[in-house]
Amino acid sequence: MSRIIAGVAGGSTLSSVPGSGTRPTTDRVKEALFSRLESYGILDGAYVLDLFAGSGSLGVESASRGAARVDLVELAEKPAGVCRANAAMVNRILGSERLRVHRTKAESYLQRVPPGLVWDLVFLDPPYPLDEDGLAAVLQSLSPRLAPGAVVVVERSTRSPEPVWPAGMERFSEKAYGETTLWFAEPAGAKEG
Template identity: 65%
Template structure:
């Protein structure tokens, strides 16, 4: 069973998506990821976008650790329902509406954002079959919506090739945890 690791809702158990269509981030990887994000000082008061959110565990962890607004985007019906349940549970625990769920394809959601929409932290855990070309397109769409000092985290299989980073976004770190690899990227100075 997954849980929120730390923050105001620390220890709260989370629902998981039934079946095998999603691949939840393990608590070990989640703990390591958020330790790094805490060190980057990117979570407190952040506007967070969790794309391909699955159960929403990464986004609600951000909310528990002090993010101001968290948007979970998930297109699969069962996963979006679990995201909504976990968001409701965390919002109730935090006594504020921090987490919002968008039951849409990632591309549709990004097509609808306005020029005012800016994120400090973007978490992406796409299904492994999502092709590198699609990821590059999604990443390129994000670039104009990244705040100064933003961090983008992409989670993939450790066997996946590194994505082609679009203009305006560059990788600054990566870390492998067993079968999982995390890439960390930031807006380039020229973009800001």
């Protein structure tokens, strides 16, 4: 059973995706991830994008902790329905419509977002079957949509290679948690000047 760890909706139980095909981020990994993100000071007022959202747990955690807008993108029908339920619960608690669910492919969503919309924080937790070329294509489409100082978090199997970062994006950290590795990237040159 997954839950929202902290913030306004902290302690709330999230609906989870029935069956297989998704791999939820464990509470241990989620706690470590959000502790790091809090130390960056990036969550309050952030625009957050959760690609391959599954149940939407990373996006709803972000909203609970002060993100201004969260877009949950999930193609599969059952997970998208769970995203809608979790988003509706958190929107009710927050008293606002901060969370939006988009049932579509990540690549399609990135191609049709309104001009000028950029994100401060992006989560990518693609299914393991998505190959490295597919992930690289999504990262390439995402790169021009990042705000200055944005953070991109890619969750992959520890057995997977480092993602291929497009021009305009560079890795600044990684951390393994058992079978899961989190890769952290930012717009290229973010620490310069």
